[in-house]
Amino acid sequence: MSVVAKGTEADYSIKPQANEPAVDTSQWPLLLKNYSKLNVRTGHFTPIPNGSSPLKRDIKSYISSGVINLDKPSNPSSHEVVAWVKRILRCEKTGHSGTLDPKVTGCLIVCIDRATRLVKSQQGAGKEYVAVIRFHDTVPGGEAAFAKALETLTGALFQRPPLISAVKRQLRIRSIYESKLIEFDNDRHLGVFWVSCEAGTYIRTLCVHLGLLLGVGAHMQELRRVRSGAMDETKGLVTLHDVLDAQWMLDNQNDESFLRKVISPLETLLVSYKRLVVKDSAVNAVCYGAKLMLPGLLRYESGIEHHEEVVLMTTKGExxxxxxxxMSTVEMASCDHGVVAKVKRCIMERDLYPRRWGLGPVALEKKKMKADGKLDKFGRPNEATPAKWTSGYQDFSAAGQAAIEGPTPTAQSESGEPMAVEQPSPAKKVEESADAEEKDGKRKKSKHEGETAEEKAERKRRKKEKKAAKKAAGGKDDGSDSD
Structure with missing residues (x-):
């Protein structure tokens, strides 16, 4: 009995474990979502207290790094709406994700200050629309014919901008990815359809083409954009009144909660990109335009390919x-050095994180020698430079310059052995150029150089008289000078 009891006790006892339970990151916001599923290159880095989570920025930084998913009203143009937002929020810059015609309503992504750097990437993103089409007569074949025509007009299509448009009316190719019939009323000659298309597609032109295809003619009655890039009308769509009220609450009640609901962080637009997590010490170098090297990488997404557009983020999700x-994901996992990514468009402000380059032993020694006068202000050797530094230090920038200038040319002697060609020194070059200029000056000296104003006037008068005499005599004017 004692043996059985002992065995039972051993089976049900909790043994100590070395590993900790996994953190559930599926509900983490924005770029940190599913952070635990990213591939880990290294877990070692020194956290820096600078920066903050996108949702916890102070209100001034939150506004200047924010985007608004605006429901554009009918009648004002996109530029007017964006100018109104700029005036309401009292910010320096605003931009939008793609122009909507004055009568068109729906999603217009308004970027504020720092977020305007993402405008180009959003303007080229895909769009979705819901359109109302009016046919000029009863459609033969009814709803089935309309659905078939919609299906026919998918893929790459030729389009010319409408007669009333703000761009040059050139023939262009635009892609329709998918379309779907929502409603059709043949008696009232109306149809409603949804379309997913490339940026720059004219739905007005598509409606005209549908009318031609069905043989009855048609035009667009009404249009609404339901998705623009990463944002659609189901996610935080706000009106101009909401923006105005939220700013009023901040100014008069000192309540910033409404403004935080109206404005989203710019990271909202980047959730579809593959991520590279950067060490805090490498962040400011990237902000100054440096390439991201492998030692500065913490985590990376699966499935990254060469020359794919990715987003570089901090450990706080910025x-x-x-x-x-x-590099591809496979190379990142197998290499120990190299360039991971180069910067296409910097988003973060410089010096938000401290500088962490130039702190190595060689860099510090070089800085000290510059302060002591043993190197010039550009870090190049001078008369006071120790021989040990000259022989032991390798200046990679100088090597790069030498590579640009090319190798020293060589010539062959009569015996066939190569010998170095003498390179002209800077002093020689200056002397040669001075001699050449002197010769040119002698050669180009005019025969009338040094004459007075009276002599010049007299010479011109005689030349004019000679021309007049030749003309009177009927001779050919050859324009030669008598002097």
Whole structure:
């Protein structure tokens, strides 16, 4: 009995474990979502207290790094709406994700200050629309014919901008990815359809083409954009009144909660990009335009390919920059050095994180020698430079310059052995150029140089008289000078 009891006790006892339970990151916000599923290159880095989570920025930084998913009203143009938002929020810059015609309503992504750097990437993103089409007569074949025509007009299509448009009316190719019939009324000659298309597609032109295809003619009655890039009308769509009221609450009641609901962090637009997590010590170098090297990488997404556009982010979930991947995921996992990505568009402000470059032993020694006068202000050797430094230090920038200038040319002697060609020294070059200028000056000296104003006037008068005499005599004027 004692043996059985002992065995039972051993089976049900909790044994100590070395591993900790996994953190559930599926509900983490924005770029940190599913952070635990990213591939880990290293877990070692020194956290820096600078920066903050996108949702916890102070209100001034939150506004200047924010985007608004605005429901554009009918009648004002996109530029007017964006100008109104700029005036309401009293910010320096605003931009939008793609122009909507005055009568068109729906999603217009308004970027504020720092977020305007993402405008180009959003303007080229895909769009979705719901359109109302009016046919000029009863459609033969009814709803089935209309659905078939919609299906026919998918893929790459030729389009010319409408007669009333703000761009040159050139023939262009635009892609329709998908379309779907929502409603059709043949008696009232009306149809409603949804379309997902490339940026720059004219739905007005598509409606005209549908009318031609069905043989009855048609035009667009009404249009609404339901998705623009990463944002659609189901996620935080706000009106101009909401923006105005939220700013009023901040100014008069000192309540910033409404403004935080109206404005989203710019990271909202980047959730579809593949991520590279950067060490805190490498963040400011990337902000100054440095390429991201492998030692500065903490985590990376699966499935990254060469030259794919990726987002560089901090450990707090802030977007640093949009980059072009120089390594695939497989290379990142197997290499120990190299360039991971180069910066395409920097988003973060410089010096938000402290500088962490130039702190190595060689860099510090070089800085000290510059202060002591043993190197010039550019870090180049001078008369006071120790021989040990000259022989032991390798200046990679100087090597790069030498590579640009090319190797020293060589010539062959009569015996066939190569011998170095003498390179002209700077002093020789200056002397040669001075001699050449002197010769040119002698050669180009005019025969009328040094004459007075009276002599010049007299010479011109005689020349004019000679021309007049030749003309009177009927001779050919050859324009020669008598002097």
């Amino acid at each position: 977007a640093i920059a949009l980059g072009i991947a120089q």
